Amino acid sequence: MLQVKNLKVAYGGIHAVKGIDLEIKQGELVALIGANGAGKTTTLKTLVGMVKPAEGDILFNGQSITRMPAHEHVNHGLVMVPEGRGIFSRLTVEENLLMGAYVRNDKAAIKQDLERVYELFPRLKERMKQLAGTLSGGEQQMVAIGRALLSRPKLLLLDEPSMGLAPIIVQKIFEIIRMIAAEGVTMLLVEQNAKLALQTANRGYVMESGSITLSDTAENLLANTKIQEAYLGE
Amino acid sequence: MDIFLQQIINGLVVGSVYALIALGYTMVYGILQLINFAHGEIVMIGAMVTITCINFLIGHNVNLPGPLLLALGLAMAIPVTMLLGYLIERIAYRPLRKAPRLAPLITAIGVSIVLQQAAMMIWGRNYRAFPAILPSDVVEFGGASITTLQIAIIALSIVLLIGLFLLIERTKMGRAMRATAQSPDVARLMGVNVNNIISLTFMIGSALGAVAGVLVAANYDQAHAYMGFMIGLKAFTAAVLGGIGNLGGAVLGGILLGLIESIGSGYLGDLTGGFLGSQYKDIFAFLVLILVLIFRPSGLMGERVAERA
Numbered sequence: 001m002l003q004v005k006n007l008k009v010a011y012g013g014i015h016a017v018k019g020i021d022l023e024i025k026q027g028e029l030v031a032l033i034g035a036n037g038a039g040k041t042t043t044l045k046t047l048v049g050m051v052k053p054a055e056g057d058i059l060f061n062g063q064s065i066t067r068m069p070a071h072e073h074v075n076h077g078l079v080m081v082p083e084g085r086g087i088f089s090r091l092t093v094e095e096n097l098l099m100g101a102y103v104r105n106d107k108a109a110i111k112q113d114l115e116r117v118y119e120l121f122p123r124l125k126e127r128m129k130q131l132a133g134t135l136s137g138g139e140q141q142m143v144a145i146g147r148a149l150l151s152r153p154k155l156l157l158l159d160e161p162s163m164g165l166a167p168i169i170v171q172k173i174f175e176i177i178r179m180i181a182a183e184g185v186t187m188l189l190v191e192q193n194a195k196l197a198l199q200t201a202n203r204g205y206v207m208e209s210g211s212i213t214l215s216d217t218a219e220n221l222l223a224n225t226k227i228q229e230a231y232l233g234e
Numbered sequence: 235m236d237i238f239l240q241q242i243i244n245g246l247v248v249g250s251v252y253a254l255i256a257l258g259y260t261m262v263y264g265i266l267q268l269i270n271f272a273h274g275e276i277v278m279i280g281a282m283v284t285i286t287c288i289n290f291l292i293g294h295n296v297n298l299p300g301p302l303l304l305a306l307g308l309a310m311a312i313p314v315t316m317l318l319g320y321l322i323e324r325i326a327y328r329p330l331r332k333a334p335r336l337a338p339l340i341t342a343i344g345v346s347i348v349l350q351q352a353a354m355m356i357w358g359r360n361y362r363a364f365p366a367i368l369p370s371d372v373v374e375f376g377g378a379s380i381t382t383l384q385i386a387i388i389a390l391s392i393v394l395l396i397g398l399f400l401l402i403e404r405t406k407m408g409r410a411m412r413a414t415a416q417s418p419d420v421a422r423l424m425g426v427n428v429n430n431i432i433s434l435t436f437m438i439g440s441a442l443g444a445v446a447g448v449l450v451a452a453n454y455d456q457a458h459a460y461m462g463f464m465i466g467l468k469a470f471t472a473a474v475l476g477g478i479g480n481l482g483g484a485v486l487g488g489i490l491l492g493l494i495e496s497i498g499s500g501y502l503g504d505l506t507g508g509f510l511g512s513q514y515k516d517i518f519a520f521l522v523l524i525l526v527l528i529f530r531p532s533g534l535m536g537e538r539v540a541e542r543a
Contacts, residue, residue, distance in 0.1 A: 048423060050419060071427045071428065074424060088412070091412060091413060099421070
């Protein structure tokens with residue numbers, strides 16, 4: 001579904017991503033783990049066109065999307081939940097969710113999807129008329145994920161969904177992530193919480209200062225002593 | 235004659251026009267954090283094009299009722315100013331989107347001067363009379379009077395304000411505009427073409443500005459190539475007073491400024507013992523601007539503007 005070849009990204013002379021290769025197959029849940037500043041977020045931003053790569057190619061379903069403007073990615077089903085959630089704090093919860101359906105015109109289906117998101121997150125239904133900025137961090141993350149679902153993603157990129165959330169909320173969010181994966185949405189999950197990410201994913205990539213240093217099944221990565229020492233705190 | 239009531243009426247008339255123009259400043263600021271100082275010139279060009287168009291129709295013996303002639307003039311002026319607003323953003327501001335904030339600000343002043351000079355070349359430096367096509371019946375009530383034109387100005391302003399609010403608050407496009415104002419990057423992820431939204435913002439603001447320009451010209455029976463400077467500065471003051479970036483604030487600021495100016499000038503002679511007459515009414519706008527900037531830079535309804543600026 002997604003192929004990344006020799007991707008290089010530079011910010012004003014600093015090489016944030018130094019020629020990585022990634023592949024994600026239909027239906028997979030892939031984790032991208034690594035320390036702070038390893039280049040994970042930059043990689044995601046490049047995949048959705050928010051950052052232009054210096055070199056390399058990104059293929060989505062066989063088609064090059066390397067130079068595609070950011071706002072066209074969602075049309076192809078490439079959707080990102082940004083780091084820090086990126087909710088529109090002065091829009092209501094419902095308006096935030098509807099922004100996810102911005103490029104869609106199938107009103108009846110949008111309404112159905114909206115109801116589904118409310119079923120998934122009953123808390124959001126209670127607060128649909130509230131300004132999103134007044135919600136707790138966990139609820140905001142629910143808005144961000146619900147909004148992404150309204151875009152009907154084929155490939156969903158999640159950037160640090162656990163960031164800044166209480167453990168019990170993190171559990172809830174990851175439950176939802178597994179549920180979405182079970183429905184057949186392909187996902188790339190970027191997480192600093194490597195253990196949780198690898199427990200959830202099928203496969204994983206390990207990123208270190210701009211390069212992919214390891215790629216294996218999630219099971220093998222969890223069993224890898226080096227990974228355990230470096231990222232799993234064992 | 236009841237001077238106080240009269241000044242309130244005058245203030246509402248002028249204030250509703252300020253509100254229409256202030257919206258143009260505040261909408262652009264909300265999305266780009268840019269003060270589009272050329273907006274006053276858009277107002278002026280809206281008035282000039284309308285006058286030219288009406289005179290052309292009259293000159294060719296088009297016999298239509300006054301309001302219809304005015305509508306035809308506006309139908310010409312609105313697209314012209316919308317195109318101009320689009321071009322200004324496209325040519326002057328967009329290339330500077332990532333530049334330091336001072337660069338687009340100076341560019342805005344430059345654009346303003348260019349448009350003013352261009353208008354002088356087209357329409358000359360003299361005052362242009364607004365064609366006497368509109369009925370000016372006077373309605374008396376409570377010791378004050380208001381012309382039918384002034385009633386029409388207030389009514390039309392209210393209709394436009396309601397229309398704009400419905401557009402911004404109730405439509406998908408308006409939602410995208412608000413989302414873009416808060417976070418262009420995330421809006422892009424949702425599939426919003428941010429450049430189009432910015433163009434649209436300039437065009438809507440320009441259309442409102444054109445109508446405001448015509449209303450001012452009709453109210454004072456005249457227009458001239460440099461009228462945009464003062465009215466632009468006052469509407470900008472209104473936007474700052476209300477809290478720049480806040481649409482409701484722009485309306486509130488406009489109305490308040492109109493009232494302050496009108497009531498203030500009505501009593502200026504009494505206040506200064508005849509030393510200053512009502513021709514000094516402009517000092518009130520700038521007094522308000524200075525006081526707001528000193529004591530409440532975020533404006534009456536604004537938030538977080540100070541930290542951004």
